[in-house]
Amino acid sequence: HTQTALKLVREHADEALEYFRSIVAWDENHANGVYALGLALAELGRIDEAKPWLQKAHELADQGHRKDELESLLRT
Numbered sequence: 001h002t003q004t005a006l007k008l009v010r011e012h013a014d015e016a017l018e019y020f021r022s023i024v025a026w027d028e029n030h031a032n033g034v035y036a037l038g039l040a041l042a043e044l045g046r047i048d049e050a051k052p053w054l055q056k057a058h059e060l061a062d063q064g065h066r067k068d069e070l071e072s073l074l075r076t
Contacts, residue, residue, distance in 0.1 A: 017037070
């Protein structure tokens with residue numbers, strides 16, 4: 001599902017970012033919203049903006065696949 005979602009982010013960047021930002025404005029600890037915003041920004045090449053969101057998503061994530069994926073993204 002992630003690849004399909006990232007394709008939509010690329011095709012509708014402004015709308016996607018607005019949507020994800022509205023989620024984290026409503027709840028700054030919304031794990032999925034923080035994760036989605038970080039991934040969307042990274043996918044759009046906005047790495048400096050993405051890193052704080054990816055770090056926060058890592059802090060909010062439970063042990064498992066997502067946390068591992070975020071660790072890998074943060075190392076790059």
